[in-house]
Amino acid sequence: MQLGLPARVQTLKDPFQEVLASLPAQSTLNQLPEGAEAGPLPPDRLVTFNPRELAGLELLPQTVRSLTQKSNEVRQQLEEIRQRLGEVPEAALYKLTEAQAFLEQQPGQEEQARSIALEGIDHARQQINALGDRLQQLTTTIWQELEQLVVQMSNHLLQLSNPEMAISLQQHLQRKKSRKQKAAEQKRNSLSNTPLRRLQARLQQRLKTAGQEQHRFWAQLGLEEPLASSPSAPALPDYLAEKEQALQRLPFVYQRLFTPEPLPDELLLVGRTAERHELQEASRRWQQGVFSSLLLVGEGGSGSSSLLSLFAKKLPPDTPLARLPLQAGIDNRVALARQLAPLLGLPEHTAWEALQAWLRQPPAPQVVVVEDIQYLFRRWMGGLALMHDFLDLVAGSSRQVLWLCSCSLYAWKYLHRTLEDAQAWSRVVELQPFSQAELRELIMRRHLLSGYQLQYEPGPQEQRQPISSLPAEEKQALLEETLFTNMHRFAQGSLRLALLYWQWSAVAVSKTTITLRASLPGEPVLPEQLQPNSYFMLQALLLHGQLTAPELCRILNQPERHCRSQLQLLHKLQLILEQGSGYTLNPLLYRLVVTVLKQKNLLH
Incomplete structure (x- = not known):
């Protein structure tokens, strides 16, 4: 069987080991200077050593380590070249798709669309040539490094014929053995001190916790230090x-x-192994007749829509599937039924009770995907009624219907603390940060x-x-x-x-x-003219995703005139954006808003 380049490099350690194994177990050198008179050698001028042991002290480990490292480097670079070579056709095809999309958006621009497609072909050709050059350079470099390694090994073996070098290596070997014995003794001593170290760590943790509690206490009293504007922070x-x-x-x-x-396919999907496994397990348990509704929880842009979309594509083609991406404006169960019923093949004006009865006994098992359920509640008196109805619908039909839903992170934290029936989900999967x-x-x-x-x-x-x-x-x-x-x-x-x-x-x-x-200028800070109500507005928008002006006024229990003036200020500062009849947070400033709200103790 013909070996690849990484395997050939790795197998070179066997000949090196054979050379070292052939060295004698004992050798004697004299320390007489050149030109000394011939005669019996004094015993104190003879150096007896083990060449095999001395060569194995540094030469063999260094050689094996170098060969393994070079083999791994070659394997890694070859794998990268292979992956990039496989992505070249995808890049050219993507350019062609973009050219078609551009032509559909701007009819009559055939020349520009053609240039986009040709640009993809040119890039593909350049990438293939560059990968070929890189492969040739890799082959040349690795053989040059191997030749240098052979020369270094030969020089090291020749040095063993030098009495001074042999004595130095013997002393180094003795020091190494002594260090090993000392390290083993220290390890034994450290094991005896384990309870003391644990007590020390526990005290440090308690001091840290006490400091955090003190900071939280001062913040609740309003005595925290004000957020100082960095002189380099841009407006x-x-x-x-x-x-x-x-x-x-x-x-x-x-x-x-x-x-x-949302991703159209798995080409750009990375990670999320545990989350995908949870989706597959929920489907498997549901097919076995087990209650298996699942909720994905994550910040905006964490990939919940992509996970649900790609999972739905893997379902058998004959599986009944209804997918409902919720939007703002649903404030009662009649409106929710009008959106959900047509997706299930029911009339648009199906009553809620009829929809509920149909889902409990559908003609065939159903898969229902509902995204962004944070739109189903409002943080005011009676604002959780629709969420209660939806959770009752999920809990009452989960043996016949596989419910796969998503919710924003901070909305779910609020719901989990507030709702008693939040256990309608058999599994809540929080998407971990990448x-x-x-x-x-x-x-x-x-x-x-x-x-x-x-x-x-x-x-x-x-x-x-x-x-x-x-x-x-x-x-x-x-x-x-x-x-x-x-x-x-x-x-x-x-x-x-x-x-x-x-x-x-x-x-x-x-x-x-x-x-x-490589780095960007400093991050901005929120303007000092913001009033406390403005922070509560930002908190409400983060919680609900999108709100109208009357909804914000009702949540904050503020007069509409005062509320609208604060909205105008936030909109002027571009902290919020107008979307349809409502307002949303500016996604460019999402992280800044979250950080400030946490500092204000408005998010946990």
Whole structure:
């Protein structure tokens, strides 16, 4: 069987081990200087040592470690080349799809649509050539490094014939054995001190908890330190204008790739292994006749819509499926029945009681997906009635209907504390924030479909660091790592915010390359002229997703005139956006609003 390059590199350790095993178990060298008279050798001038043991002290571990490391590096680079080669056709096909979409949106622009499609072909050709060059360079580099390794090993073996080197290695071997014995003794001693260390850790944790409780107590009394505006923090209008300019720099195709919307297929899906397993388990239990309704909970942009959509696509084609993405404006069960009934094949004006009876005994098992159930309640007297009705509907039909629903994170926290019948769900799955590695893979998968190359430049923070003297490749790698670290810190695991941050980082676009800045200027702060009611408005919008002006006035129990003046101020500052007849939080400022509300003790 013919071995690949990584396996060949890895198997080279066997010949090295055979060479070392052939060394004698004992050897003697003399320490007489050159030109000394011949005669009997004094015993104190003879050096007896074990070449096999001395060679195994450093040479063998270093050689095996180097070969394993090089094998892993080669395997990793080959896998990356293979993946990128497989993504080249996808990128060209995506460009063709975008050209068709562009032509549908702007009929008569055949020439520009053709240029988009040809651009995809050119990028594909360039990527294939670049991957071929990279593979050739990898092959050349690895054999050069192996030749250097053989030379180093030969030199090391020759040094064993030097008495001074042999003595030095013997002393090093004795010190190493002594360190091992000392480490084992320290480990035994540390085990005897375990209770003391545990007590120390427990005291430190209690002190930390006491400090947090004290801070919370002062905050509740209104004695917390005011939020000081950073002198480098930009004003909100300037901040938003800069972000909009960054988005406009990017090509139409690139903006489409990074639009936060539900995924059409699993090509761009990363992570969420546990959550997908929960969906599959819920379906399996339901098919066995077990109560298995499931609720996905997460921040906006956490991927709940994509998970539900992709799961629904994997259902057998003959499975009855009803999918209802809820929107604001549903305030009673009659309105909810009018939206849900047609999806189940029932008349639009089906009464709630009739819908409830049909779902308890449907003609065939049903799968019902309802997204954003936070629109089914309002935080005022009697505002939970519709949510109670919906939960009764779920609980009463979950053996015949597989209910898969989603809810925003902070709305669910409120409902979980408020509702007694929130246990209508057999499983509540909270979507965990994406890790930095997952966000990197999610971003790079989308970027590779574009066909553009990437270039990184220092941002405000990196310009204060001495990185200009680094080699070009190391500098680019450092800036890339810095960008993803800053992105993860800003997004805090939210894919939607990570996609926005990536686009904001764009500072220049050429025909083949997009240049990104490793760090962005400081984040803005909320203006000082905001009144306390404004923070409660932001809290209500975060909780409900979208509210009209009368609804906000009713929730806050404020006169409409005063409430509308606060709304106008928030809208002028672009903290909120007008959407239809209601208002929503500006998604560009979502993380800022959440942070401030937590500092104000309005979110937990």
